[in-house]
Amino acid sequence: QKEVEQDPGPLSVPEGAIVSLNCTYSNSAFQYFMWYRQYSRKGPELLMYTYSSGNKEDGRFTAQVDKSSKYISLFIRDSQPSDSATYLCAMSARDDKIIFGKGTRLHILP
Amino acid sequence: GAGVSQSPSNKVTEKGKDVELRCDPISGHTALYWYRQSLGQGLEFLIYFQGNSAPDKSGLPSDRFSAERTGGSVSTLTIQRTQQEDSAVYLCASSSGTFRETQYFGPGTRLLVL
Numbered sequence: 001q002k003e004v005e006q007d008p009g010p011l012s013v014p015e016g017a018i019v020s021l022n023c024t025y026s027n028s029a030f031q032y033f034m035w036y037r038q039y040s041r042k043g044p045e046l047l048m049y050t051y052s053s054g055n056k057e058d059g060r061f062t063a064q065v066d067k068s069s070k071y072i073s074l075f076i077r078d079s080q081p082s083d084s085a086t087y088l089c090a091m092s093a094r095d096d097k098i099i100f101g102k103g104t105r106l107h108i109l110p
Numbered sequence: 111g112a113g114v115s116q117s118p119s120n121k122v123t124e125k126g127k128d129v130e131l132r133c134d135p136i137s138g139h140t141a142l143y144w145y146r147q148s149l150g151q152g153l154e155f156l157i158y159f160q161g162n163s164a165p166d167k168s169g170l171p172s173d174r175f176s177a178e179r180t181g182g183s184v185s186t187l188t189i190q191r192t193q194q195e196d197s198a199v200y201l202c203a204s205s206s207g208t209f210r211e212t213q214y215f216g217p218g219t220r221l222l223v224l
Binding site: 004041043044045049088090097098100101 | 155203212
């Protein structure tokens with residue numbers, strides 16, 4: 001079993017819809033959970049960062065962490081064509097290297 | 111200020127040749143990371159530099175790969191005797207915090223080995 005599992009997609013949704021992206025993981029030592037967005041031919045950029053369990057909201061984006069289920073989610077409200085990108089989940093234990101998911105390709109259809 | 115920069119942006123080389131990839135981190139960032147991203151694969155950790163500490167080389171796939179960081183700033187990733195399976199995007203990131211999660215990535219170098 002891989003440490004981090006993420007559906008590669010592609011995921012296509014109409015503009016304005018709510019998008020749900022998620023990852024599962026196996027290492028119970030993970031404490032830090034991140035979502036990165038990567039546009040084509042660009043480096044990833046940090047979108048959301050969460051420590052331990054719970055929710056975090058930033059504008060149209062909400063990150064959720066459920067450590068009991070080893071499951072993390074990213075929700076995008078009122079999706080826009082500019083949200084079309086690859087979204088990578090990432091996580092780490094304290095003072096350890098980050099483990100990335102393979103990324104989910106998202107297409108928002110105008 | 112300027113973000114992380116990498117050069118070249120694209121590199122085509124012949125199998126067996128050596129290549130050098132360069133990374134300029136954000137000024138003042140003490141930590142620098144190299145990753146490899148292959149088609150359909152996630153980001154694969156290669157090496158990590160933090161200040162004057164010995165680098166964490168645990169992700170380097172073979173002894174053909176090496177990296178150095180001069181003066182705590184610019185870093186060079188060297189791949190010797192390149193193989194076709196080395197074709198990938200090589201990403202550099204830097205961070206200022208003591209934890210590894212606040213990383214800022216460069217645009218990457220796309221390496222194609224023919």
